[in-house]
Amino acid sequence: xxxxxxxxxxxxxxxxxxxxxxxxxxxxxxxxxxxxxxxxxxxxxxxxxxxxxxxxxxxxxxxxxxxxxxxxxxxxxxxxxxxxxxxxxxxxxxxxxxxxxxxxxxxxxxxxxxxxxxxxxxxxxxxxxxxxxxxxxxxxxxxxxxxxxxxxxxxxxxxxxxxxxxxxxxxxxxxxxxxxxxxxxxxxxxxxxxxxxxxxxxxxxxxxxxxxxxxxxxxxxxxxxxxxxxxxxxxxxxxxxxxxxxxxxxxxxxxxxxxxxxxxxxxxxxxxxxxxxxxxxxxxxxxxxxxxxxx
Amino acid sequence: xxxxxxxxxxxxxxxxxxxxxxxxxxxxxxxxxxxxxxxxxxxxxxxxxxxxxxxxxxxxxxxxxxxxxxxxxxxxxxxxxxxxxxxxxxxxxxxxxxxxxxxxxxxxxxxxxxxxxxxxxxxxxxxxxxxxxxxxxxxxxxxxxxxxxxxxxxxxxxxxxxxxxxxxxxxxxxxxxxxxxxxxxxxxxxxxxxxxxxxxxxxxxxxxxxxxxxxxxxxxxxxxxxxxxxxxxxxxxxxxxxxxxxxxxxxxxxxxxxxxxxxxxxxxxxxxxxxxxxxxxxxxxxxxxxxxxxxxxxxxxxxxxxxxxxxxxxxxxxxxxxxxxxxxxxxxxxxxxxxxxxxxxxxxxxxxxxxxxxxxxxxxxxxxxxxxxxxxxxxxxxxxxxxxxxxxxxxxxxxxxx
Numbered sequence: 132x133x134x135x136x137x138x139x140x141x142x143x144x145x146x147x148x149x150x151x152x153x154x155x156x157x158x159x160x161x162x163x164x165x166x167x168x169x170x171x172x173x174x175x176x177x178x179x180x181x182x183x184x185x186x187x188x189x190x191x192x193x194x195x196x197x198x199x200x201x202x203x204x205x206x207x208x209x210x211x212x213x214x215x216x217x218x219x220x221x222x223x224x225x226x227x228x229x230x231x232x233x234x235x236x237x238x239x240x241x242x243x244x245x246x247x248x249x250x251x252x253x254x255x256x257x258x259x260x261x262x263x264x265x266x267x268x269x270x271x272x273x274x275x276x277x278x279x280x281x282x283x284x285x286x287x288x289x290x291x292x293x294x295x296x297x298x299x300x301x302x303x304x305x306x307x308x309x310x311x312x313x314x315x316x317x318x319x320x321x322x323x324x325x326x327x328x329x330x331x332x333x334x335x336x337x338x339x340x341x342x343x344x345x346x347x348x349x350x351x352x353x354x355x356x357x358x359x360x361x362x363x364x365x366x367x368x369x370x371x372x373x374x375x376x377x378x379x380x381x382x383x384x385x386x387x388x389x390x391x392x393x394x395x396x397x398x399x400x401x402x403x404x405x406x407x408x409x410x411x412x413x414x415x416x417x418x419x420x421x422x423x424x425x426x
Numbered sequence: 427x428x429x430x431x432x433x434x435x436x437x438x439x440x441x442x443x444x445x446x447x448x449x450x451x452x453x454x455x456x457x458x459x460x461x462x463x464x465x466x467x468x469x470x471x472x473x474x475x476x477x478x479x480x481x482x483x484x485x486x487x488x489x490x491x492x493x494x495x496x497x498x499x500x501x502x503x504x505x506x507x508x509x510x511x512x513x514x515x516x517x518x519x520x521x522x523x524x525x526x527x528x529x530x531x532x533x534x535x536x537x538x539x540x541x542x543x544x545x546x547x548x549x550x551x552x553x554x555x556x557x558x559x560x561x562x563x564x565x566x567x568x569x570x571x572x573x574x575x576x577x578x579x580x581x582x583x584x585x586x587x588x589x590x591x592x593x594x595x596x597x598x599x600x601x602x603x604x605x606x607x608x609x610x611x612x613x614x615x616x617x618x619x620x621x622x623x624x625x626x627x628x629x630x631x632x633x634x635x636x637x638x639x640x641x642x643x644x645x646x647x648x649x650x651x652x653x654x655x656x657x658x659x660x661x662x663x664x665x666x667x668x669x670x671x672x673x674x675x676x677x678x679x680x681x682x683x684x685x686x687x688x689x690x691x692x693x694x695x696x697x698x699x700x701x702x703x704x705x706x707x708x709x710x711x712x713x714x715x716x717x718x719x720x721x722x723x724x725x726x727x728x729x730x731x732x733x734x735x736x737x738x739x740x741x742x743x744x745x746x747x748x749x750x751x752x753x754x755x756x757x758x759x760x761x762x763x764x765x766x767x768x769x770x771x772x773x774x775x776x777x778x779x780x781x782x783x784x785x786x787x788x789x790x791x792x793x794x795x796x797x798x799x800x801x802x803x804x805x806x807x808x809x810x811x812x813x814x815x816x817x818x819x820x821x822x823x824x825x826x827x828x
Contacts, residue, residue: 142639146639149635149639150636152635247464250464250468254468254469254472254685254689254726255464255465255466255656256655256686256688257659258689259690259694262667276642278667278669280667350667351632351633351660352656352663352689354689356630356656357632360632392636395636399599399627399628399636399637400599400627402627402628402631402636
């Protein structure tokens with residue numbers, strides 16, 4: 132059996148695959164954050180709470196309405212996206228002319244409120260959410276046993292990430308959006324409803340978070356903490372990738388998932404901190420992030 | 427003249443204060459419930475422990491006896507520095523007399539030290555490390571409910587004896603995980619088994635897939651989960667996903683609470699073997715208390731930690747009433763000398779090293795078809811009598827034991 136640094140290659144590939152799966156969640160979440168920050172200049176600290184809301188929405192849809200996973204994948208992002216629209220319309224709108232910091236404080240406060248409410252209601256141990264029957268079981272790939280559901284996670288998040296990137300970078304709608312954030316007055320003068328675009332963009336970013344939440348439900352516990360645990364790492368991913376760059380956050384998300392996976396094999400005690408160490412290094416060398424541009 | 431008067435008054439007050447040694451400090455007994463209110467251990471203790479403490483104060487009848495008792499609560503966030511700062515502030519500024527609960531062994535060890543330095547009292551129900559009655563034992567601390575030695579010898583021993591003789595540990599990388607891994611490894615080796623390896627994961631990990639993969643690669647018959655709360659739930663859930671049990675390995679949940687089983691659901695948790703010191707469905711007295719507790723706790727039934735807090739506070743208040751002082755060292759000494767008796771644990775006793783002993787139970791989680799109602803999760807496999815359940819006093823290395 133061949134070995135790399137004392138770990139059999141077979142085991143290593145298994146860990147890399149797992150790293151890729153984690154990277155999918157990082158990529159999806161950091162994509163939402165990058166969209167919101169890149170296009171709206173809002174630091175959305177509530178992103179983790181919205182991820183949690185997506186998972187809870189799926190759980191409640193199942194518990195109360197018997198609606199299964201596949202419909203939840205569609206409905207939960209829409210429902211949570213609508214709450215995002217409401218938040219933007221009522222609260223965030225007032226803060227655009229002020230410093231970034233106020234947006235951060237508002238969304239941070241929102242995150243604490245949402246998580247506190249859910250924790251009060253549901254406790255912290257989490258709720259079970261079953262893996263949908265079509266995706267249950269696993270395939271023995273030879274070097275590891277891959278649960279089908281985890282394979283689906285990689286596939287779905289790649290599809291959504293690339294779809295979003297395409298939407299923003301290559302379509303006309305995306306072009307309007309990017310123009311609207313560069314120069315809102317001019318774009319508005321052309322007759323495009325800029326405030327509505329901004330609201331919809333925030334809603335879209337939130338919907339992406341909720342989508343990630345629904346996907347996370349079957350494998351991680353649906354718990355009020357799930358957002359708080361992951362959001363810090365996702366912010367690190369976005370900072371490393373470059374705050375405004377869509378492709379940057381996708382690539383960095385998957386890349387950092389891989390690096391974290393490797394760390395878990397060679398030195399698991401550091402698996403929590405390796406991403407922040409990389410962030411510190413990147414900020415020292417390239418403060419705008421790997422793919423970011425100095426504004 | 428005015429200055430002299432003020433100084434005399436101040437000196438008089440000082441004398442009055444020191445003269446009041448045989449009395450309750452500040453005329454109020456303050457009980458501080460410190461635990462994880464918002465993280466992975468919040469369901470095990472959390473706000474439920476505050477409810478349990480208040481129920482104890484009520485049932486003790488403090489108001490009728492003319493004793494003023496206050497219950498404070500705070501969140502230590504599973505961080506030892508937060509815990510010890512909180513303990514210091516409580517003891518020095520707020521006049522708290524006794525701290526109860528404190529899950530998360532690293533925080534408990536820190537609070538243990540602060541309590542000893544300040545001569546107060548510490549009734550630890552939530553934390554597990556057997557070091558609290560071993561090398562870290564203190565005349566100001568009673569380890570009330572359970573510890574890693576008891577868990578290792580309950581669950582660990584039972585599993586080894588049924589053929590699980592090769593182990594791989596999944597350990598939470600802090601004081602508790604290390605203590606549990608150490609005590610269980612000892613039991614495994616004593617019974618002729620082997621420990622094939624261990625992987626240490628950070629506290630409050632979401633994703634165990636990588637660690638479970640390493641456990642699979644070790645080909646050990648038993649994967650010992652030396653973690654608790656949200657970590658255990660995630661490990662078990664993800665192990666089911668990776669087909670670990672189907673492939674022939676078994677999981678040993680070394681520390682599992684009723685609330686964890688509730689979070690997992692019986693479908694996933696069925697068949698798990700675990701050791702607990704208390705269960706709500708043991709007898710009429712525990713059932714009645716559990717229902718009262720559930721009414722105040724949003725329908726959620728109590729964990730053994732909640733029962734432990736209730737029992738500890740009752741014994742503490744009885745002792746303070748008898749001694750008429752809340753001086754920590756004196757009260758703890760008297761608590762050790764007095765046998766305990768409460769509606770939840772029945773009769774018990776506290777040893778010189780600060781270890782309370784009571785019978786513990788080996789439970790098996792029921793199948794979904796066997797459960798007749800909410801929280802009806804356990805069947806009793808065995809009862810381990812008090813004398814055998816805990817580490818013999820002479821083996822602990824506690825300096826208080828002569």
